[in-house]
Each structure stands twice: as structure tokens, then as C-alpha cells.
Amino acid sequence: MNLTFCLQCYTHTHTHTHTHTHTGQCPDKKKKIPLQTALLLPVKMEDKENSGDTSDSRYNKLICQEELNTDEHPIYSNQEKQQVSMTMMTSGSSLSRYKVLAVSLAVFAVILLTADIGLGVYYSRLTDGQHIIMDISSEVARLQVTYNAVIQRRDEAKKQLAKEISEEQLTKWELEHQTRRSKDYEKQINKIQTEIATLKSHIPMMREGCRHCLPGWTFMNSLCYYFAFSDTMPLKSWQDARQFCKKQGADLAVIDSREKNLAISDLIYNYYDPSKNIYQSGFWIGLRDVEEEGVWKWPDGQRLTEGYWNDGEPNNQGNEDCAAAYPRSNPFKSWNDAPCNYDLKWICEMAPRVTSL
Numbered sequence: 591m592n593l594t595f596c597l598q599c600y601t602h603t604h605t606h607t608h609t610h611t612h613t614g615q616c617p618d619k620k621k622k623i624p625l626q627t628a629l630l631l632p633v634k635m636e637d638k639e640n641s642g643d644t645s646d647s648r649y650n651k652l653i654c655q656e657e658l659n660t661d662e663h664p665i666y667s668n669q670e671k672q673q674v675s676m677t678m679m680t681s682g683s684s685l686s687r688y689k690v691l692a693v694s695l696a697v698f699a700v701i702l703l704t705a706d707i708g709l710g711v712y713y714s715r716l717t718d719g720q721h722i723i724m725d726i727s728s729e730v731a732r733l734q735v736t737y738n739a740v741i742q743r744r745d746e747a748k749k750q751l752a753k754e755i756s757e758e759q760l761t762k763w764e765l766e767h768q769t770r771r772s773k774d775y776e777k778q779i780n781k782i783q784t785e786i787a788t789l790k791s792h793i794p795m796m797r798e799g800c801r802h803c804l805p806g807w808t809f810m811n812s813l814c815y816y817f818a819f820s821d822t823m824p825l826k827s828w829q830d831a832r833q834f835c836k837k838q839g840a841d842l843a844v845i846d847s848r849e850k851n852l853a854i855s856d857l858i859y860n861y862y863d864p865s866k867n868i869y870q871s872g873f874w875i876g877l878r879d880v881e882e883e884g885v886w887k888w889p890d891g892q893r894l895t896e897g898y899w900n901d902g903e904p905n906n907q908g909n910e911d912c913a914a915a916y917p918r919s920n921p922f923k924s925w926n927d928a929p930c931n932y933d934l935k936w937i938c939e940m941a942p943r944v945t946s947l
Contacts, residue, residue, distance in 0.1 A: 816938035828912040831936035840940030842876030855921035862917035872914035874936040
């Protein structure tokens with residue numbers, strides 16, 4: 591279909607409100623041209639002074655076909671040229687749009703490719719991260735199992751240690767108990783041995799006849815002993831104590847055997863009053879070194895062969911020439927030397943008297 595348009599009579603008015611008014615009437619004498627050609631014709635500007643239109647924007651008249659034949663517009667001399675020109679312009683515009691579209695698509699494809707590569711890298715890293723997390727989780731789970739096993743073994747070791755400590759404590763208590771029992775047994779053994787020795791001492795008496803001691807005397811080891819235990823009796827020096835014994839037909843005690851020492855030490859220790867000073871609780875025995883310092887002799891002149899001195903004794907401190915037995919728990923450390931004029935208790939000894947049956 592061919593559209594024609596009168597160029598001479600076409601007027602285009604443009605107002606501010608963007609309302610377009612198109613009028614086109616062409617007289618018969620004017621030649622009609624195709625609309626496509628008319629749209630490509632240049633406009634001829636007229637001076638503003640010759641126009642009475644006060645509008646801000648004015649569009650001048652388009653010239654008609656006859657004016658196209660003038661020298662001013664040689665390119666539009668015929669219809670064929672107009673159609674070729676219009677076709678070339680339309681093809682060029684379409685080609686430009688295709689190029690722009692192709693470039694846009696290429697850019698978009700590059701963007702998509704870049705995004706795809708980025709997403710691939712991100713996904714790869716994310717996958718690697720997930721693998722690492724899974725490996726870490728597996729390692730944590732393995733360590734947790736190991737930790738739980740170690741904790742369980744530790745708790746079992748603690749229980750075993752507590753059990754062994756309890757058993758050790760029980761063993762200590764049992765050892766202490768057995769030690770006390772052993773000491774008790776030792777005391778009982780010593781007591782039994784003393785009783786046996788006493789009974790043995792009675793055997794000669796029974797063979798030789800009935801023997802007895804004076805009232806207030808004690809029969810031990812086949813001998814009679816007098817212990818000045820009474821607090822009503824005044825203390826005496828070594829010499830006065832010996833005179834007391836002699837008046838009774840006796841003499842100060844001679845402790846020349848282990849059995850005698852054990853029996854006498856046990857007896858005076860049992861009568862000892864701990865509230866009193868031990869150095870005032872000693873008992874004179876018949877031993878001194880008045881003739882020669884360091885040479886201890888009994889009343890019968892026999893030298894001492896075995897003494898039961900306390901640690902550091904005898905030391906002859908202050909002219910100590912006489913010996914005394916003291917109430918100590920260790921009977922083998924019961925002797926001290928003391929000044930002979932010092933007042934102490936005493937022990938007398940004599941043989942028992944024989945009476946006829």
C-alpha cells in the first residue's frame with residue numbers, strides 16, 4: 591500500500607502541552623508524494639520576525655513536491671531516489687540496533703559466564719569447606735570418644751586409688767592394733783616370767799623347810815626385801831639407810847643379776863607417784879665408789895660387773911659417790927649416782943628365816 595502526503599499543505603504545530611496538530615490538504619495542482627518520502631524531507635526554517643505565532647516552539651512548513659525539483663534540494667529530485675534513501679536509512683538503523691543488541695547479548699553472556707565461574711568457584715570452595723567441616727566434625731567426634739574413654743579410665747583409677755588408700759589406712763590401723771597387742775603380750779610375758787622366777791625361788795624353800803620374811807618385808811628371788819614406801823617415814827642418807835637395814839639383820843640391796851634388777855625396778859615403778867619429783871623418789875642401794883672414783887663396789891666388797899645406769903650416769907657431779915635406783919619405765923636405765931648425804935628412800939635385803947614345820 592502506497593501512502594501519499596501533500597508536502598505543501600502540511601503544517602506541524604507543537605505546543606508546550608505536547609499536543610500535536612497535523613493538518614494536510616493538498617490541492618489537485620500539487621503533486622502528492624509518498625508519506626515515507628515526506629517524513630524524510632528537511633524543513634525550511636522561516637525567520638521568527640515574519641511569524642506572528644507567539645508560541646515558544648514553532649515548526650515551519652514543509653515544502654511540496656514542486657519545490658523538491660529546485661537546486662536547493664537536488665537529492666530529492668525524483669521518487670526513486672527518495673525511496674532508495676529511505677530504504678538505506680531504515681536498513682542502517684536496523685543494523686545498528688542489531689549490533690547494539692548483539693553487543694548487549696555478548697556482554698550479558700560474558701556477565702553470565704563470569705557469574706557462573708564465580709558461582710562454580712564459590713560452590714567449589716563451599717564444598718571444600720563442607721568437606722573440611724565434616725573432617726573436623728569426624729575428628730572432634732573421635733577426640734570426644736577418646737576423651738570420654740580417658741575420663742572413664744581416670745575415674746576408675748581414682749576409685750582404685752581411693753580403695754587402695756582405704757585399705758592402706760585399714761592396714762595401718764591393724765598394724766597399730768597388733769603393735770599394741772604385741773606390747774601387751776610382752777608385758778604379760780614379763781609378768782609371767784617374773785611370776786615363774788618367784789615360784790622358782792620358792793622351790794629351795796620348800797626343799798629346806800618353811801622360810802618366811804619379817805612383817806612388812808617382800809619375798810622375791812628367794813630373798814626378803816624391805817622397801818621404804820611409806821611417806822610417814824623420813825628420808826635418810828645412804829649411811830643412815832644402811833644402819834636401818836643392819837638393825838633389822840639386813841643390808842642395803844645388792845642388785846647383781848638381771849632378774850633382781852627387773853623385779854626391783856618393776857616394783858618401785860608400780861609404787862611411783864608421778865606427781866612427785868622423780869629425783870626425790872629414788873631408793874638407795876648398796877653400791878658406792880668412795881674408796882676409788884669410778885670403781886663401784888657392793889657392801890661385801892664385790893666389784894660391780896653389770897650396771898643399769900641411766901644415760902650420762904654415773905657422772906660424779908657434785909661428789910656423787912653413792913648409787914640409787916629410780917622408778918623408770920626402762921629398767922635397764924634406772925640407776926643414778928648421787929651425793930651420799932642426799933636424803934632418799936632405801937631398799938634392804940636379807941635372806942628369809944627358816945622355821946620348823
